[in-house]
Amino acid sequence: MQTEGPRHTQRREYRRHLLDINIQENIHKYLEILTGEVRYSIPEEKTRGSFIGNIAKDLGLDDQRLKTGRAHIYTEGGTEYIELNVNKGLLVVKDRIDREQICERIIPCLLHFQIVLENPMEFHRVTIDIVDINDNNPSFTKKYIRLEISESSVPGALFSLPSAVDSDVGINTLKSYTLTPNDHFKLKMQRKTRRAFSALTAVDGGEPQRSGTVEINIIVLDANDNAPVFTEDIYKAAVLEDSSIGSVLIRVNATDADKDTNGYIKYFFSHVADNAQGIFEINPDSGEIKLIGQVDFENRKMYEMTVEAKDVGGLVSSSKVIIEVIDVNDNVPFINLMSVSNQISEDSLPGTVIAMINVQDKDSGKNGKVSCLVSQNIPFKLKSSLNNFYTLETDGFLDREKVSQYNITIVAKDEGQPPLSATHSITLQISDVNDNVPKFEKQHYTTYITENNAPGSSFFSVRAKDDDSDLNSRISYFIEERGISNISVSSFVSVNSDEGVLYAVRSFDFEQLSHFQVSVTAKDRGSPPLSSSVIIDIYVQDQNDNHPEILYPVLSKVSPVAEFIPRSADVGYLVTKVVAVDKDSGQNAWLSYKLVKPTDQTLFEVGLHNGEVRTLRQVMEKDSSKQRLAILVEDSGQPSRSATANVNVAITDNLAMAFTEFSDFAQERSDSDIRFYLVLALVIVSFIFIVFIIVLISLKLHRWRSNKLFNECSNRTLPVIPYYPPRYAEVGATGTLCHVYNYEVCLTTDSGKSEFKYVKPVTQSVMEKDPSENEKSTN
Numbered sequence: 001m002q003t004e005g006p007r008h009t010q011r012r013e014y015r016r017h018l019l020d021i022n023i024q025e026n027i028h029k030y031l032e033i034l035t036g037e038v039r040y041s042i043p044e045e046k047t048r049g050s051f052i053g054n055i056a057k058d059l060g061l062d063d064q065r066l067k068t069g070r071a072h073i074y075t076e077g078g079t080e081y082i083e084l085n086v087n088k089g090l091l092v093v094k095d096r097i098d099r100e101q102i103c104e105r106i107i108p109c110l111l112h113f114q115i116v117l118e119n120p121m122e123f124h125r126v127t128i129d130i131v132d133i134n135d136n137n138p139s140f141t142k143k144y145i146r147l148e149i150s151e152s153s154v155p156g157a158l159f160s161l162p163s164a165v166d167s168d169v170g171i172n173t174l175k176s177y178t179l180t181p182n183d184h185f186k187l188k189m190q191r192k193t194r195r196a197f198s199a200l201t202a203v204d205g206g207e208p209q210r211s212g213t214v215e216i217n218i219i220v221l222d223a224n225d226n227a228p229v230f231t232e233d234i235y236k237a238a239v240l241e242d243s244s245i246g247s248v249l250i251r252v253n254a255t256d257a258d259k260d261t262n263g264y265i266k267y268f269f270s271h272v273a274d275n276a277q278g279i280f281e282i283n284p285d286s287g288e289i290k291l292i293g294q295v296d297f298e299n300r301k302m303y304e305m306t307v308e309a310k311d312v313g314g315l316v317s318s319s320k321v322i323i324e325v326i327d328v329n330d331n332v333p334f335i336n337l338m339s340v341s342n343q344i345s346e347d348s349l350p351g352t353v354i355a356m357i358n359v360q361d362k363d364s365g366k367n368g369k370v371s372c373l374v375s376q377n378i379p380f381k382l383k384s385s386l387n388n389f390y391t392l393e394t395d396g397f398l399d400r401e402k403v404s405q406y407n408i409t410i411v412a413k414d415e416g417q418p419p420l421s422a423t424h425s426i427t428l429q430i431s432d433v434n435d436n437v438p439k440f441e442k443q444h445y446t447t448y449i450t451e452n453n454a455p456g457s458s459f460f461s462v463r464a465k466d467d468d469s470d471l472n473s474r475i476s477y478f479i480e481e482r483g484i485s486n487i488s489v490s491s492f493v494s495v496n497s498d499e500g501v502l503y504a505v506r507s508f509d510f511e512q513l514s515h516f517q518v519s520v521t522a523k524d525r526g527s528p529p530l531s532s533s534v535i536i537d538i539y540v541q542d543q544n545d546n547h548p549e550i551l552y553p554v555l556s557k558v559s560p561v562a563e564f565i566p567r568s569a570d571v572g573y574l575v576t577k578v579v580a581v582d583k584d585s586g587q588n589a590w591l592s593y594k595l596v597k598p599t600d601q602t603l604f605e606v607g608l609h610n611g612e613v614r615t616l617r618q619v620m621e622k623d624s625s626k627q628r629l630a631i632l633v634e635d636s637g638q639p640s641r642s643a644t645a646n647v648n649v650a651i652t653d654n655l656a657m658a659f660t661e662f663s664d665f666a667q668e669r670s671d672s673d674i675r676f677y678l679v680l681a682l683v684i685v686s687f688i689f690i691v692f693i694i695v696l697i698s699l700k701l702h703r704w705r706s707n708k709l710f711n712e713c714s715n716r717t718l719p720v721i722p723y724y725p726p727r728y729a730e731v732g733a734t735g736t737l738c739h740v741y742n743y744e745v746c747l748t749t750d751s752g753k754s755e756f757k758y759v760k761p762v763t764q765s766v767m768e769k770d771p772s773e774n775e776k777s778t779n
């Protein structure tokens with residue numbers, strides 16, 4: 001076996017590789033704290049749970065910080081091979097790591113991820129270098145090789161053999177080939193192009209070494225002494241990753257000095273990597289290489305193939321073809337949310353972090369350069385901390401009552417031509433704080449309640465609104481404690497604490513209480529609670545629950561009250577005036593007067609609103625001297641209430657005779673009593689006799705007193721009119737007056753035609769005259 005290159009260089013590289021392996025086996029880590037990055041190095045194929053490094057110690061973090069910050073690993077795409085033990089602050093192997101699967105032949109093979117912490121949000125970049133170990137055997141693409149050799153081959157003739165492939169890198173990759181001992185063939189390597197005869201073994205440079213063998217089947221052909229020769233040792237071409245199928249990429253060319261059929265050349269691929277299978281095709285006659293599959297710059301940036309030219313005689317030469325894939329902007333940026341909060345309090349300060357964002361684009365160059373922004377007119381902004389890393393923060397103060405939810409659209413846009421962009425929306429709820437006072441619909445309320453209401457009945461409701469939400473907007477209603485006429489307001493009104501409905505605790509009486517105020521407080525259930533108050537004016541509405549009260553004429557059970565008019569009275573002569581009042585108010589106190597059951601309907605009338613009794617015509621001789629008038633006093637309520645006043649009118653020019661006649665009225669009443677006693681005396685004689693004596697004595701005393709008073713008035717030649725009550729209301733538009741009268745009127749026999757003579761105070765309301773005295777004066 002022959003090899004090229006200084007052997008001492010290979011030994012030095014081998015010793016250095018052994019030293020690296022020793023460091024890897026002891027899981028020696030190295031740490032770089034540059035721009036916030038921590039780096040470790042581990043060999044591939046470590047078992048699950050293998051220790052990588054103490055990340056908490058290396059980052060200078062307290063173990064509790066990892067727990068309270070809910071530390072977790074964020075990987076930028078792909079499978080997560082590393083696990084974080086939050087309790088111990090250690091990084092360990094989570095899954096089997098195969099360097100060849102992850103990085104293929106890329107050196108160094110690096111895994112990048114971030115350690116993300118919250119409260120407050122922060123992240124640290126971690127890089128792990130996966131060191132190759134010799135875990136792959138060199139292998140050939142075919143199980144055996146069919147080698148055709150011309151019989152005219154001379155010693156030293158070269159024949160191309162397929163190369164072996166070793167997925168390992170560095171010192172562990174393919175190192176040399178050996179040929180099974182054969183008397184006719186030997187192995188020669190030149191420019192990494194391997195030609196072998198007989199059985200061929202490929203050996204790598206790892207420790208321990210690994211090898212792979214392919215069987216060579218040699219066929220001796222007829223003589224063909226000129227092998228094809230390629231015009232180029234290496235052919236290079238470029239293809240856009242979006243090139244259409246069938247595009248011609250390059251044409252290889254080889255020449256053969258032989259003539260005729262021995263100079264006829266066929267082209268074919270002798271070695272194509274697995275990931276290039278089915279992507280390229282070579283025309284065996286023209287040597288054109290076409291694209292028959294889809295290439296992707298992000299998956300593979302370069303393809304390397306071995307093309308062989310073979311003549312009819314079996315002579316072969318080979319050349320290398322390198323096809324470079326050119327990137328086009330065919331990948332949309334990808335937005336990763338490393339950490340996000342779906343809810344934030346409305347009292348959060350500007351600069352509060354909502355989310356941590358990582359933006360990626362698989363393209364390269366400008367096609368992979370991404371800028372990130374958020375939608376306008378919202379109180380949020382993006383802040384860049386590292387390349388392709390952003391934090392979403394508040395850019396102003398929030399108010400849940402104005403906007404309770406934000407749909408934040410994040411736009412990532414690359415710089416390709418044409419540019420591609422991606423969007424991602426975050427729905428952010430704004431949580432409420434108790435910052436709004438309950439508000440009533442009005443600043444002041446006025447309501448009415450009818451008197452004589454049923455206790456416990458509702459009569460009004462208030463409603464307050466709170467712009468907050470949940471418990472902060474739940475309102476309870478209270479009545480502020482205060483006094484109404486030295487009585488607690490709670491004994492008048494109560495309120496439903498949930499609905500704001502006011503209830504009457506008692507039955508109201510307008511005549512006792514017509515108006516009062518209540519202060520209602522609305523308080524929310526926030527912490528601390530907020531409240532506001534409103535004043536309610538409550539007016540008690542009057543009901544017609546009082547009968548008119550007759551002030552004049554005064555009802556007397558002792559003797560009837562009489563009014564006197566002369567027979568010479570003119571039409572419209574004022575006989576008397578009925579005075580009445582009503583404790584109700586408004587319409588319920590408007591009084592009207594009607595004449596009912598008169599002795600003569602054509603002689604008298606009563607004023608509808610003033611209660612004045614006047615004559616309708618001249619008094620005639622045939623008119624009875626004794627007139628009885630019943631006057632109905634009625635209010636205007638619904639339903640109306642009424643009272644009746646009885647007025648006795650005496651028509652005479654002789655006042656003495658008038659008194660005698662009205663004494664007869666009293667005598668008639670007394671006689672009816674005597675008749676009752678006489679009937680009763682028939683049963684109980686003794687009792688009747690005693691009662692009779694008492695009645696006679698009483699009548700005598702009563703008549704004597706009446707005659708005495710009449711004589712006193714006769715000495716003044718003027719009869720006495722009974723007095724009006726000390727306070728009465730004169731009827732006006734509403735049926736009441738505020739004037740106070742207390743007087744005695746003495747008239748002449750023709751006073752109907754003249755003015756009042758004099759007025760003086762009086763202490764006796766009724767004057768009666770004994771008939772016997774009248775007879776004496778007549779005689």
